[in-house]
Amino acid sequence: MEYYLQLIINGLVVGSIYSLVALGFVIIYKATKVVNFAQGEMVMAGAYICFALTVQYQIPFALAFVMTLAFSVLLGLLIERMVLRPLIGEPIISVVMVTIGLSSILKSLVQVFWGTQIRVFPSILPQEPFILMGLPIAPVYIAAFGLCILLFAIFSLFFKYSSVGIAMRATAFDQQAAQSMGIGIKNIFALSWCIAAVVSSIGGIILGNINGINSQLGHLGLKVFPAVILGGLDSLLGAALGGLIIGVLENVCEGLARELLNLGGFKEVASFVVLVIILMVKPHGLFGTEEIERV
Amino acid sequence: MSLLNVQNLEVVYNDVVLVLKGLSLNVEKGSITTLLGANGAGKSTTLKAISGLLEGEDGKATSGTILYKGKPMSSKSPEKTVRQGIFQVMEGRRIFEDLTVEENLRCGAYTQPAKNFSTNLEKVYTYFPRLRERRTQLAGYMSGGEQQMLAIGRSVMACPELLLLDEPSLGLAPLLVEEIFDIVKKINKEEGVTVLLVEQNARMALSLADYGYIMENGRIVMDGKGSELLHNPDVQEFYLGLSHGGEKRSYRDVKHYRRRKRWLG
Incomplete structure (x- = not known):
């Protein structure tokens, strides 16, 4: 039993990182209707920048964190300005292809500068596990989870009440209007790409603190697809829950398969099986908008 | 005093299709001016050329000038035009369906300072009490008439000096059309907003307007005071469906119609 509880907790933490990355994805999709295949690479870029600042330049973590966020804003602006603005009004398939291209460019840049081996962040939070209902939980897990919830609350309020947030939703619905x-x-x-880059970087930094980073980190971007499709492509709440559900699901599936069938590798597959099922049963996802039809 | 003056405007779509062929018109400050014409005459294009919304549709103003308050303003982006006080209510209402009524109104107020928001909102709700009832409802679930009210309400939120209205009567029942036109008249009077109205409903538009222009194939072919045009025999024949005597015409005389129309264009 404890084994499964541990799996669920792991799942929730990994899931909350998926949620963060999914948040970036959904914001871009909501405001610009662009499906961003480079989301995972934006996570990776953020993680490596933070790594470089803390380890290679020995900057204290808090400062490095802020600098990474500033860098992400720049990255988001740069991507929007150089890559996506010339594509306004072009067919959606061209835009998607360009984001795929962007993902390979970002990945190669990271490999050029930092190589392909695993890099480990220095530990910032205490290693001593926190005991919750008899289960040991690493403080970094709790911090990750809390940070994700905080960011979601902020962005939900932003889209609901601020006039820029409302304008972003309006733009998503009808650009010309x-x-x-x-x-x-x-x-x-530009703003939506900045926000997406920032939340992705935060996700990357958290991941780096938990697992260390390597140049395959970008594959995380693929895991985000099941999460956003489960939640609904244009729903923030959907992204949050979708990410958590996928995170828990893949961990529990992995654990079950190991325990019962003695098989490994289910982690990678489970979420995509779910994806196929969702698309068959509920193509708009749990919270996605269905087209309004007046009768 | 003329608020808007368009001279010899030419607009080309996709570098090939010449839609406006030297159009000129003048809008007096504080007036309601209407622009009438058949489908494809270039009425909406004229409005988009003024508001700057052409750029998203591969259209370009290739020659001519648009003077707003005496200053040229061609090739400006739409957000700048809104800040200068020109607001276009687009054809087909174009409300944001998955936003609530009040959120739609906030979009209209995007260029206005936040401190004016509640007074402007109150103003809109006084003109359109029905919007107040539905303020928290998703705009997409409202009826066509209510959506048109919302579209006009959004424009009031932006406190424009010049309001470009593109076919507000589109797809609405005659009674509703009358209600909406009454409110447009009221907004014109009470807020001092100058209105340039594009319409298919010629009778309604001419009875409301101080001055009217009739377009055909990208040119102005006739202009005059609203009441004059309403009683002009050619306008009665081609746009109001009446013969010289004021009776409905027989379909047998359609040949005659064609000959006259060529002369008019």
């Missing part, structure tokens, strides 16, 4: 309101849609696009 949004323009006619005086909303500068190019600024909205």
Whole structure:
């Protein structure tokens, strides 16, 4: 029993990182209708920058964290400006292809600078596990989970009540009508890429603190697809729950398969099996908007 | 005093299709001016050229000038035009369906300072009491008339000086059309908003407007005071469906219609 509880807790923590990355994905999709295949590589870029600052340049972690976020803002702006702005008005398939290209460029850049071996972050939080209901939990897990919840709360409020947030949702629905309101849609696009880059970097930094990082970190981006499709492509709440569910599901499946069938590797497959099932049963996801039809 | 003056405007779509062929018109400050014409005459294009929304549709103003308050303003981005006080209510209402009514109104107020929001909101709710009832409802579930009210309400939130209205009567029942036109008139009077109205419903538009222009194939072919145009025999014949005597015409005379129309264009 304890084994499974431990699996669920691991799942929740990994899931909360999926949720964060999914959040970035959903924000881009919501505001610009672009499916961003480079999301995982944005996670990786953030993690490596933070690694370089803390380990190679010996900058204290708190400062490095802030600097990484500033770098992510720049990265987001740069990607939007150089890569996506010229594509406004082009067919969606071209935009998707470009984000796939972007993902390989980011990945190669990381390999050029830092190589492919696993890098480990210095431990910032105490190693001493925290005992919750008889289960030992690493403090970094609790911090990760708390940070994710905090970020979700902030962004939900932002989209619900701030006028920029509402303008972002309006732009997502109808770009030309949004323009006619005086909303500068190019600024909205840039902003959504910045937010996505920032939350992805935070995800990357947390992952680095838990597992260490290597150049395959970008594959995380693929795991985000089941999460957002389960939650609904354009729902923040969906991204949060979808990420958690996928995280728990893949850990529990892995554990069950190991225990009962003595098989490994289910972790990678489980979430995609779920993905197929969701697409068959509920193609809009749990919280995605279905088209409004007036009768 | 003229608020908007368009001179010899030419607009080309996709570098090939010439839609406006030297269009000129003038909108007096504080007036309601209407622009009438058949489908494809270029009415909406004219409005988009003024508001800057052409850029998203591969359209370009290749020659001519648009003077707003005496200053040229071509090739400006739409968000700048809104900040200058020109607001276009697009054809087909174009409300944000998955936002609530009040969130839609907040989008309209995007360029306005936040401190004016509640007074403007109150103003919109006074013009359209029905919007107040539905303030927390998703806009997509409202009826066509309510959506049109919301679209006009959004424009009031932006406190424009010049309101470009593109076919507010589209797809609405005659009674609702009358209600909406009454409110447009009221907004024009009480807020001092100048209105440039594009319409298919010629009778309604001409009875409301101070001045009217009639377009055909990208040019203005006739203009005059609203009441004059309403009683002009050619307008009555081609746009209001009446013959010279004021009776409905027989379909047999359609040949005659064609000959006259060519002369008019």
